[in-house]
Amino acid sequence: MSGEANGLTVDLKAAIERDHIGDVGVPAGAELLAFTNAVELDHDDIDATRTALADVIGRQATLEAAAIIAIFNGLVRVADGTGIQLDQGVFTASIEERDLLGINEFAGAANSTNVVAVNAQPMAVHDLFG
Amino acid sequence: MSDIEDAQQTVREAMARPGDWLTGKQRRAVWREVRASSSNELDQQRRQALSPNAVNGAHAATAELSASAMEVVHRTASDPGRLTRAWADEHISELGEETYTELVGVTAIVSVLDRFDRAMGRPEQPLPQPTAGEPARVRPDDVGDIGAWVSQTTGPTKANVSRTLSLVPVTNQPWRQLVDTHYSHGAEFMNLRWKFPLSRPQAELVATRSTALNECFY
Secondary structure, eight states: OHHHHTTOOOOHHHHHOTTOOSOOSSTTHHHHHHHHHHHHTTOTTHHHHHHHHHHHHOHHHHHHHHHHHHHHHHHHHHHHHHTOOOOHHHHHHTHHHHHHHTGGGSGGGGGGSSOOOOSSOOOSGGGSOO | OOHHHHHHHHHHHHTTSOOSSSOHHHHHHHHHHHHHHTTOHHHHHHHHSSSGGGSOOOOOOOSSSOHHHHHHHHHHHHOGGGOOHHHHHHHHHHHOHHHHHHHHHHHHHHHHHHHHHHHTTOOOOOOOOOOOSOOOOOOOTTEEOSSSSSOEEOSSOSOGGGTTTTTOHHHHHHHHHHHIIIIIOGGGGGOTTOOSSSOHHHHHHHHHHHHHHTTOOO
């Protein structure tokens, strides 16, 4: 959705394919994915990928990328550790995408087989943090 | 120092203070165990197994944390994508849902702090000295069953991810501070063309790959 808003065509399937390091339609995408994989998978090229990324997008943007990797390490743990369900609006709106991208195969999908509607329903990622 | 690093410093100190149901010593011990999980043999064997239940063994209690608390911290730190409701129910029954939730929350928070340092090539920081005192031991009035494994706020909020730690408000406050400074940027989160150095599509690309590598369904 943010890709469309910025005039980009993003290859979402490549973005979630864990071994893909290359262009996905986002500026500096290859460098961002290389850095993310290095940090998440604890590879020994964290410093090299961070330097390569900073050369392309600058130091502050690189720090922001590190912050997002870090916070998602927390978000996955609070989401999976407390067993939250996918919000009903997103659940309904993402049926095709989840199937196409293989997300229904993740173990956490078991929490969302019978989603409960609570209050305002987010329909997309930008609705998630109220 | 950036807003991100300012927030981390504040939150780092909060992780050694008395929390909702855990003391400062216990919260610090959670941080110690999160660090240990990356080289803990049992955690690594479980992580590599087809099913974590296929590996025999258990984490022993320490001076600060019961065996059940150790299990919650180690599994949440090392293999969060394969936690199940049956596993959680067992530990919630043992610990109480408030303590269980705080253990998950502190594990998540310190994971953020350490992962950021690793990403930036910085050395692991020493664990903060614990502050004496009693936990708040306050259960919020507005929590209930909304389909998650633990009670969460039933009040107005946009998404379930915003409710995750609402059962433990002392822990939820620094958690929300981290989320806001590291990702959501307050009201700017609604702006899909925000003007931060890392563009919104770039931010979402990093977020997407991170969650995929962690196999997080949400």
